Amino acid sequence: MEKTNTGYPHIDKPWMKFYDENKVNKPFPEMTIYEYFKWMNRNHQDLIATSFYGNNITYGEMMEKIDDTAKGLYSIGVRDGDRVLELLPTLAPTAHLFYANSKIGGVSDFYDPRPDSVSPKVNGEKILSIIDREHIKHIIIFDQSYIPLLSEIEDQLIERGITDLVVVSIDDAMNLKSKINFFADGCNKYGIKDNIKKVLEMKKGSNEVKECLKKSKLNIITYFDLINNSRYTKPYTKEYVPNNLELIVHTSGTSGAFPKPLPLTNDNMNSHIHQLFAADYQYEPGTRIFQMLPYFASFGISDCAHFGFCCGANMIQVPIFSPEELPGDIIKSRAEVLTVAPEMLTPFLKSKKLSNVDLSFLKRITVGGGTFDREKDFIKFLKDHGATNCSVDTGHGMSEFAGSGAVNYGNHRVIGGMGAPLPYTTYMIVDSETKEPIRFKGNENTITGEAMVSGPCVTSGILDGNEIVHHYNIDGIDCIATGDSITMDRDGNMKFNTRIDRTFSRWDGFKYKSYIIENLIKQDERVENCVIVEYYDEDRMGNMPIAHITLRNNDISIDEQQQIIEELLEKYFFSNPSVSTRHIPSKFKFRDEMPLTPNNKTGYNILKKEGIDGTEFTVSFTESNLGISDLHIIKPSIKRLIMK
Numbered sequence: 001m002e003k004t005n006t007g008y009p010h011i012d013k014p015w016m017k018f019y020d021e022n023k024v025n026k027p028f029p030e031m032t033i034y035e036y037f038k039w040m041n042r043n044h045q046d047l048i049a050t051s052f053y054g055n056n057i058t059y060g061e062m063m064e065k066i067d068d069t070a071k072g073l074y075s076i077g078v079r080d081g082d083r084v085l086e087l088l089p090t091l092a093p094t095a096h097l098f099y100a101n102s103k104i105g106g107v108s109d110f111y112d113p114r115p116d117s118v119s120p121k122v123n124g125e126k127i128l129s130i131i132d133r134e135h136i137k138h139i140i141i142f143d144q145s146y147i148p149l150l151s152e153i154e155d156q157l158i159e160r161g162i163t164d165l166v167v168v169s170i171d172d173a174m175n176l177k178s179k180i181n182f183f184a185d186g187c188n189k190y191g192i193k194d195n196i197k198k199v200l201e202m203k204k205g206s207n208e209v210k211e212c213l214k215k216s217k218l219n220i221i222t223y224f225d226l227i228n229n230s231r232y233t234k235p236y237t238k239e240y241v242p243n244n245l246e247l248i249v250h251t252s253g254t255s256g257a258f259p260k261p262l263p264l265t266n267d268n269m270n271s272h273i274h275q276l277f278a279a280d281y282q283y284e285p286g287t288r289i290f291q292m293l294p295y296f297a298s299f300g301i302s303d304c305a306h307f308g309f310c311c312g313a314n315m316i317q318v319p320i321f322s323p324e325e326l327p328g329d330i331i332k333s334r335a336e337v338l339t340v341a342p343e344m345l346t347p348f349l350k351s352k353k354l355s356n357v358d359l360s361f362l363k364r365i366t367v368g369g370g371t372f373d374r375e376k377d378f379i380k381f382l383k384d385h386g387a388t389n390c391s392v393d394t395g396h397g398m399s400e401f402a403g404s405g406a407v408n409y410g411n412h413r414v415i416g417g418m419g420a421p422l423p424y425t426t427y428m429i430v431d432s433e434t435k436e437p438i439r440f441k442g443n444e445n446t447i448t449g450e451a452m453v454s455g456p457c458v459t460s461g462i463l464d465g466n467e468i469v470h471h472y473n474i475d476g477i478d479c480i481a482t483g484d485s486i487t488m489d490r491d492g493n494m495k496f497n498t499r500i501d502r503t504f505s506r507w508d509g510f511k512y513k514s515y516i517i518e519n520l521i522k523q524d525e526r527v528e529n530c531v532i533v534e535y536y537d538e539d540r541m542g543n544m545p546i547a548h549i550t551l552r553n554n555d556i557s558i559d560e561q562q563q564i565i566e567e568l569l570e571k572y573f574f575s576n577p578s579v580s581t582r583h584i585p586s587k588f589k590f591r592d593e594m595p596l597t598p599n600n601k602t603g604y605n606i607l608k609k610e611g612i613d614g615t616e617f618t619v620s621f622t623e624s625n626l627g628i629s630d631l632h633i634i635k636p637s638i639k640r641l642i643m644k
Contacts, residue, residue, distance in 0.1 A: 007439035009447075010428035010454075010477060015420035015492030018412050023278045024423045028456070029270045032238055033246050034102035036270045037309055038063060044312040047286050050092045052317045053178035053185065057092060059312065065227075069093075069100035072226035074235035076164050078138055080105030083248070085131065086295070087113040087141040087149060089319035091173040093223055094295055095305065097140060102246050102266070105238035109134055109248040110296035112259070113141065115148035116580035117573075124153035125577040131160060134248060134261055135464065140166040140223075143209050154217045165218040169206075170319065172223045185332070189325065243267050248463070249298045251399050251511070259580075262298065262399050263463045271456040272402040273307050275424040281393075281407055283337060285312030287363070290335035292318035298399035299368050304339040313337070323507065323541055327351040334361050341369035341509035343542035345378055350541065360386035366393045368404060369509045371496055375415060395419050396496065400469050400480055402457040406494060420492040425455040428479060429488055432500055435472060435481075440490060448487045450500065454479035502604065504534045507542025510582050514545065517583050520572045521547060526564060528552045529594055532585060533607045546587035546616065548607055554592055561590050562633055565617055587616040 004012050016024070029036050041049075045060035057065070078084060084106050088094045101108045111130060115123050127149055130136065139162060141150060146167065150157070157163075174182070186195035213220050238244075243265045250259040276282060283289070289308045293300030308315050316333050327348050330338065345367070348354060359382060372378075372394050382390050396418040397404035406427065408419030421427045429438045432450035440447055454477050461469030461480065472479055485497040502514045514532040521530040528550045534543040551564075565588050573584050595603035618634040 007441065008428075008437055008475075009440075009488055009492060010426050010437065010452075010475065013421075013426065013492070014490060016423065018410075018420055018492075019279055019423045023280070026274075026278065028267070028274055030240055030242070031270060032102050032240050032244070032266050033269050033306065034066070034099045034238075035240065036266075036273070037099055037306070040310040041312055044285055047312055048314045049309065050095065050315050050317055051288075052092060052173045053181040055092075055173065055175045055178035062092075062096070065092075065096045066099045066103065068227045068231075069096040070103045070235050071230040071233040073097070073100055073106060073138075074104055075230035075233045076138065076166070076221065076226070078104060078106045080238060081107065081245075082137045083107045083109045083135055084138045084140060085109045085111060085127075085134075085136045087111055087139070087145050088168055088295065089113055089142055090291055090294055090300075090305075090317050091168065091170065091319050092317060093168050093172050095309070095315075098247075098295065098301070098305075103237055104235045106138075107245055107248060108295075109136060109261070110294075110301065111250055112294070112296050113145040113149070115145065116582055117577075118581065119574055120148050120152045122575060122577050123149050124151075124156075128153055128156055129577065130261075131157075131162070136162070138162065138164065138166070140168060143167050143169045143213070144205070146209055147212055151212060151216075158217060163219055164221055165216070166221050166223060166226055167213065168223045173317070173319075189328070240266065243460075247301070249301060249399055250296055260468055261463055262459050262468060263461075264298070264302075264402055264459055268402050268457050268459060269302060269306060271424055272302055272404075273310050275422045275457070276303075276307060276404075276407075278423050279407070281409060281422075283308065283311040283313050283364075287311065287313045287337055288333070288335045289313045289315050289337040289339070290318060290330060290333060291315040291339075292321050293339055299339075299397060299403050302403035303366070303368065303397070323347045324351075328353050331357055331359075336361060336363040337366070338362070338364075339366045339368070341505060342367050342372040342374075343505060343507045343509060345372075346374065346541040349374065349377060349381055354385065358386045359390070360388075362387045362390040364391050364393060366395070366407075368395055368397055369505060371505075379415075393419075396451075396482075396484070396486075396494065398453070398482060400459050400461070401425065401453055401455065402459075405453050405455070405457070408493075412491065412493060414493050414495075416495060418486070418494050418496045420494065425453060425457060426477065426479075427486075427488070427492075427494065428452040428454070428474065428477065429486070430474065432485065435474060437474060446487050446489050448485065448497065451482040451484050451486045451494075452479040453482055502533075504543055506534075506544060506582065507537060507540040508582075510580075512543075512545055512583070517545070517547075517579070517585070520576075520579070521549070521568060523572070524564075524568060526551055526553070531594055531602055531604065531607060533604055535587065535608070535612055537586065544586040545583075546589060546612070547585035548589050548591055548594065550591055550593060554590070558635055561588075562617060562635060565619070565633055569619070581621075584619055584621075586619050587612065588619065589616040 041059045048056045049059045049062040050057045098108050117123050245263050246266045247264040248261050293304045295301045393409040395404045395407040405425040406419040406421050408417045429447050429449040438447050438449045483500050487495045506512050518530045518532050531548045532545050535546050537544040595606040597603050615636045
């Protein structure tokens with residue numbers, strides 16, 4: 001590439017010096033997602049593709065299972081362009097369904113299988129809105145998600161022409177060996193007595209689901225029967241068509257509280273994987289990757305699943321996890337690579353299980369989805385535990401461009417940075433209001449502004465004629481706005497500053513957009529103002545939201561304050577299909593007034609620094625990556641209120 005020196009990084013692209021020109025110039029793969037996966041593993045037939053409690057499936061076996069799954073999908077009527085809503089956790093059948101859909105031309109539309117409301121009716125309304133908006137023709141669901149998500153809307157599904165329902169069970173990912181290992185693992189974690197109790201509870205829940213499915217008005221097809229009843233079906237294989245839609249993922253609310261669909265094509269996905277190879281950012285075949293990120297998130301399906309499989313890696317599948325148990329699970333799995341959100345690493349620093357454990361088996365930890373505030377602490381932790389050769393790679397990415405667009409690794413790695421743009425991705429720095437490009441002037445070593453991104457990985461942002469993501473044309477470059485304020489140096493290395501709209505990541509990586517929920521709560525006529533900021537939750541070992549509220553009438557009792565919270569939860573969360581229960585602030589604090597900055601603006605940072613002092617109401621509920629339960633409100637301490 002001819003070097004230029006205009007001062008505009010999107011023109012000069014100084015980061016290209018980090019990459020081998022010969023590798024960068026290799027032609028893009030003109031293949032479907034399925035064909036690319038198959039081509040990349042043509043010599044990996046005997047390597048293990050997926051592992052689940054000792055149930056190992058080789059790449060050769062996986063390809064056979066994908067072909068069998070394609071027959072099953074074709075047998076129930078999935079055709080070229082049909083959209084298949086997949087409500088599934090991270091299991092082997094999920095991967096088989098993803099590639100099988102690509103093989104026959106179906107579009108995998110992945111959505112979170114976790115019920116995010118305590119009301120099945122509200123959950124069902126949300127699913128119906130997705131079905132209508134995204135023109136879904138078929139549904140595949142995890143059995144444990146059926147009752148809370150679909151049981152209330154069967155009549156409406158039939159009205160829409162959806163009469164078949166494919167149900168995937170965790171048993172579909174297990175054999176006898178893995179079931180024995182699963183039970184033994186539970187005994188080690190919880191003790192024999194408690195584990196037997198848990199297993200019996202799981203069995204009871206499973207039986208309830210089976211009984212409910214027996215009474216269903218839909219034609220229930222188990223994943224096992226889907227495969228076995230279609231052995232002699234002969235589906236076609238979809239030929240490559242440039243920029244053909246093959247995947248829909250969902251944001252955590254790009255510009256609102258309701259997750260938005262993001263269309264991704266074969267070329268979006270494959271060019272992203274191709275640029276990681278061009279950047280020498282890859283895994284050796286057989287590398288053991290801890291796969292816990294879900295398929296409905298772009299980072300999970302692209303940077304973890306599709307990339308890992310295309311490397312010929314051994315994907316250790318984790319459909320259910322909890323932060324406190326994560327360190328122990330890593331030790332047991334002997335995984336060499338973790339792809340995680342930064343919040344998921346905090347338990348490592350606090351875990352007593354790791355005090356004298358050798359972690360030298362770790363080779364790489366890729367951190368994305370949020371700011372890694374404890375990066376230095378974690379690097380020291382790894383060295384103290386023998387993982388001196390483990391690289392900790394940060395970066396920057398969005399679902400809108402199929403995962404990561406910049407990676408901080410190798411010789412140009414900078415502590416606290418988010419890396420340089422990948423070779424096929426261009427970052428432009430602009431004024432966030434005018435969108436005018438910013439350039440280096442004189443002796444300036446850094447520039448700061450909003451990041452705009454362009455490249456073959458970027459979604460078109462158009463689904464069925466509707467604009468989901470707005471595109472800009474700046475200096476003749478088609479790009480999208482990230483909403484992130486970043487600082488870039490003259491080499492192209494970048495540092496994240498803040499989300500312009502105050503978005504933060506909860507403990508579980510869920511993107512929380514404060515202003516959306518603030519505006520909801522401020523609709524209540526009793527509320528004068530509401531400001532939501534994050535605080536560090538010691539129990540969850542990550543960020544959670546606290547809502548600071550001023551009322552038009554402050555002269556009310558604690559019981560009356562609690563009643564207001566209960567009514568706010570019912571009106572704006574439980575009965576509202578446009579938001580998730582994960583948007584519920586876990587703390588509410590009533591105050592006489594909001595703190596202000598010297599410029600008389602709301603003091604968001606002042607509220608953050610206040611922290612938690614016991615004068616807050618706590619909205620308590622049990623959370624896992626499968627849903628929530630046991631929600632109740634805990635009053636603040638009377639003693640602390642008197643002290644205040």
